[in-house]
Amino acid sequence: DFSQLEKNVRSLSLKAEGKSILAMVKADAYGHGSIPITHFLFNELKINDFGVATLGEGIDLRKNLSLLGAQIFVFSDLEFESCFKQFIEWNLIPVISDLDSLKIYFSHNIQRYLPLVLKFNTGMNRLGFNPSMVDEVIRLCKNYNQREIFHVMSHLSDSYMQDSSQVKKQQEVFGEIISSLKTACTIRHTSIGNSAYIEQEMFQDESYVRPGLALYGGDPV
Ligand SMILES: *Cc1c(COP(=O)(O)O)cnc(C)c1O
Numbered sequence: 001d002f003s004q005l006e007k008n009v010r011s012l013s014l015k016a017e018g019k020s021i022l023a024m025v026k027a028d029a030y031g032h033g034s035i036p037i038t039h040f041l042f043n044e045l046k047i048n049d050f051g052v053a054t055l056g057e058g059i060d061l062r063k064n065l066s067l068l069g070a071q072i073f074v075f076s077d078l079e080f081e082s083c084f085k086q087f088i089e090w091n092l093i094p095v096i097s098d099l100d101s102l103k104i105y106f107s108h109n110i111q112r113y114l115p116l117v118l119k120f121n122t123g124m125n126r127l128g129f130n131p132s133m134v135d136e137v138i139r140l141c142k143n144y145n146q147r148e149i150f151h152v153m154s155h156l157s158d159s160y161m162q163d164s165s166q167v168k169k170q171q172e173v174f175g176e177i178i179s180s181l182k183t184a185c186t187i188r189h190t191s192i193g194n195s196a197y198i199e200q201e202m203f204q205d206e207s208y209v210r211p212g213l214a215l216y217g218g219d220p221v
Helices: 002-015 026-031 034-043 055-064 080-089 099-107 131-143 165-182 195-199
Strands: 020-024 049-052 071-074 093-096 117-120 148-154 186-191
Touching: 002 020, 002 034, 002 195, 026 034, 034 049, 034 055, 049 055, 055 071, 055 080, 080 093, 080 099, 093 099, 099 131, 117 131, 131 165, 148 165, 165 186
Parallel strands: 020 049, 049 071, 071 093, 093 117, 117 148, 148 186
Antiparallel strands: none
């Protein structure tokens, strides 16, 4: 139901006060069909940024849609050592969340083709650099003369709850990570919020939000 999808996007945009939307279309757009959903979001609603879970999902979008100018972020299962060439070939941006992948990014000179996007673990404990790894990340950036981090991300564990103390804790850790990174690099974008975070308007000064569930009509709270 594209008209309902449009209403959902409008309502999220209104809440998110001018922050950009990175639409999560992973898992076949939560079962709604990632090809038609992404086509509509890009062409009709002018959303430019999309998130998928796997390289295969990203290639599927690039093969089936003309998404000229769109940015597609791949969040997990990078298999970066064996697949980095495909990321370049298909213009898919890896969300790097471990040191091995970051080293591959630098040692194969992927910085020439794809912007650097990093994800930190602030308490979700699923994916991401731990806060204690910030210094090592900075050291690598300096070594390889990386002056800009295009987007720094984190993901929330408990944003669906009305008790916002865990979200606040994660926001605080995220803020500290960003301050540290800024001593070495320019940071263009940041994002932490999923659907429940947007619904509950817990915003700080991040430039993007990343809704999934609420795009498709689920109540995330
Ligand atoms: C799935 C996902 C989202 C969206 O989460 P919802 O709760 O469905 O809004 C945001 N960010 C990341 C990293 C995700 O994996």
